[in-house]
Amino acid sequence: xxxxxxxxxxxxxxxxxxxxxxxxxxxxxxxxxxxxxxxxxxxxxxxxxxxxxxxxxxxxxxxxxxxxxxxxxxxxxxxxxxxxxxxxxxxxxxxxxxxxxxxxxxxxxxxxxxxxxxxxxxxxxxxxxxxxxxxxxxxxxxxxxxxxxxxxxxxxxxxxxxxxxxxxxxxxxxxxxxxxxxxxxxxxxxxxxxxxxxxxxxxxxxxxxxxxxxxxxxxxxxxxxxxxxxxxxxxxxxxxxxxxxxxxxxxxxxxxxxxxxxxxxxxxxxxxxxxxxxxxxxxxxxxxxxxxxxxxxxxxxxxxxxxxxxxxxxxxxxxxxxxxxxxxxxxxxxxxxxxxxxxxxxxxxxxxxxxxxxxxxxxxxxxxxxxxxxxxxxx
Numbered sequence: 001x002x003x004x005x006x007x008x009x010x011x012x013x014x015x016x017x018x019x020x021x022x023x024x025x026x027x028x029x030x031x032x033x034x035x036x037x038x039x040x041x042x043x044x045x046x047x048x049x050x051x052x053x054x055x056x057x058x059x060x061x062x063x064x065x066x067x068x069x070x071x072x073x074x075x076x077x078x079x080x081x082x083x084x085x086x087x088x089x090x091x092x093x094x095x096x097x098x099x100x101x102x103x104x105x106x107x108x109x110x111x112x113x114x115x116x117x118x119x120x121x122x123x124x125x126x127x128x129x130x131x132x133x134x135x136x137x138x139x140x141x142x143x144x145x146x147x148x149x150x151x152x153x154x155x156x157x158x159x160x161x162x163x164x165x166x167x168x169x170x171x172x173x174x175x176x177x178x179x180x181x182x183x184x185x186x187x188x189x190x191x192x193x194x195x196x197x198x199x200x201x202x203x204x205x206x207x208x209x210x211x212x213x214x215x216x217x218x219x220x221x222x223x224x225x226x227x228x229x230x231x232x233x234x235x236x237x238x239x240x241x242x243x244x245x246x247x248x249x250x251x252x253x254x255x256x257x258x259x260x261x262x263x264x265x266x267x268x269x270x271x272x273x274x275x276x277x278x279x280x281x282x283x284x285x286x287x288x289x290x291x292x293x294x295x296x297x298x299x300x301x302x303x304x305x306x307x308x309x310x311x312x313x314x315x316x317x318x319x320x321x322x323x324x325x326x327x328x329x330x331x332x333x334x335x336x337x338x339x340x341x342x343x344x345x346x347x348x349x350x351x352x353x354x355x356x357x358x359x360x361x362x363x364x365x366x367x368x369x370x371x372x373x374x375x376x377x378x379x
Contacts, residue, residue, distance in 0.1 A: 004129030006089050007222060008114055012101045012171045013139030018181035019100060022139060022213030026098055029217060036094040038084065081110070082117045090128045096221065097131060107136055108174045108232070115228045135223045136231065138175040138205075139213070140168060143185045145194055148312075165312025169291055172202045173235040176225055183209040193259045200261045200360055201291060204234035237293045237358040240265050260363040266373055268355040269347055271299040276376040281315055284372055288364045294357030295320065299378050308357060325351025 013019045026035055081099075088094055099114075101107055114133045118126060148165050172178060178198060183191055195207055206225075208215050233239075240263050277298070292310040296317075307320040324335060324342060336343045342352060355377075359369065 003118075003126060005132040006094065006097055006129055007134035008085070008097045008099060008131045009134055009221065010099050010101060010107055010110055010114070010136045011139065012105070012107045012136065012175065013179075014141070014167045014171070016144065017139040017141040018179075018213050019139050022179070022181075022215070023098070023100060025213050026217065031217070033221075034093060034095045035098055036088045036096070037098045037100070039100045081113055082120055085114070085117065085131045086121060086126070089131060092128055106170055106174070107138075111136060111174070111226075111228060111231070133226045133228070135177050135220060135226050136175040137177045137179060137220050138171045139179045139181050140172065140198070142180050142182045142191065142194060142209075145197075146186050146190050165290075166314040167312075169201060169311040172198060172205070173237075174231060175202070176205050176227075176231050176234075177220055177223070178202070178205045178207045179213070179215055179220075180207060180209045181213060182211060184211045196259050196261050197290065197362065200263060201236055202234060203236055203239065204230070236263055236360055237291060240358040241294060241356060261360075262362070262364060262366075263358065263360045264364070264366050266294075266355065266357045266359065266370055268374070268377060269350045269353065270355075270377045270379040271297055271302055271353070272355060272373075272376045273378045274298040274300065276378075277373075280372050280376060281310075285310070285315075286361070286364060286369060289359055289361040289369075291360040292357055294355075296355045296357060297323070297353050302353065305353075323351060323353050325353060 011019055011022070023037060023039065027037060029035070085097065088097060099110065101110055111133060114131055118130045145168065148168075180191070180194065180198070186194075191209065198205075198207060206219075208219055233242075243265070277296070289310065292308070294308060296306050296308050297304060298306070303322055303326045305320040305323050307318050309316045309318075324332065327335060336346065345352060345354070347353075355373070357373075359366075
């Protein structure tokens with residue numbers, strides 16, 4: 001017998017994007033849906049006092065949970081999300097769970113936890129059902145994003161800990177619904193421009209324009225639209241990395257073509273000089289690049305694959321392990337036979353070693369970028 005599933009909406013978006021306004025709309029719903037809303041800080045939600053149940057805070061001295069008159073609750077996110085979800089479901093009091101991710105939180109780990117937690121706890125603890133991730137909704141501040149991307153301007157750095165451009169890109173990449181909030185505060189042309197950029201970063205997500213979070217709840221609730229594997233591989237840079245044809249420029253259409261938004265893949269086999277690559281990244285990196293991500297390797301560490309990543313003003317390079325070419329000959333032969341995809345990309349001299357970096361941007365000078373990167377190559 002299938003267990004009852006309680007749908008979960010994971011809500012992401014950086015500070016000031018309009019998540020709180022949307023949460024209050026959800027809590028005040030008139031559809032009779034009993035929501036359990038999990039937030040990082042109840043004090044920041046500013047729940048409408050008229051909604052709070054008489055008696056206010058529920059629980060014995062627990063100020064992390066507020067009950068509302070319509071059967072909804074608002075509670076603080078706990079360290080053990082699995083237990084918190086299971087406890088809420090076992091009350092049998094709620095139809096839907098909404099989780100507000102922190103403004104500086106990447107949604108992927110939370111999504112993975114929700115998607116896999118039924119395998120993490122004893123079956124008898126799931127007697128009243130399980131949580132099912134229904135959608136990941138990212139709320140984007142159209143006005144602020146316009147200042148960052150829309151007209152090519154530099155973002156005013158008013159967030160001390162994180163680059164907001166980097167945050168919004170990562171949140172857009174891992175979701176299946178995007179709310180472009182405060183849409184009425186920018187022009188129609190600017191809005192179309194932003195939608196073109198968003199679609200290039202995340203081509204598979206549904207985009208809705210709204211103001212003050214006034215989206216129809218039916219568009220974001222009970223959508224049955226979330227699939228972890230599809231969302232995890234839906235970002236444009238992943239699509240481009242897996243594309244057999246590196247010539248992607250002719251695939252652009254609509255707003256992308258109109259506003260010079262494009263994607264291309266830099267693909268070479270020789271190793272790079274780390275010092276030259278670092279100089280290019282730190283002193284010559286084009287402002288026209290919105291997002292870059294891919295694999296690379298260096299002359300002095302030929303056996304190590306690195307993952308290079310840029311979003312906004314942030315750059316990261318991390319060790320991604322050894323290239324398959326470093327495997328013992330007998331193991332390598334067996335591996336290539338079982339993995340035709342790796343065999344297809346195999347080079348007699350380099351094995352699977354490669355420079356393959358996806359660039360997403362607007363009005364990029366591809367030839368100049370490739371020429372600068374080619375100067376970093378040393379075999």
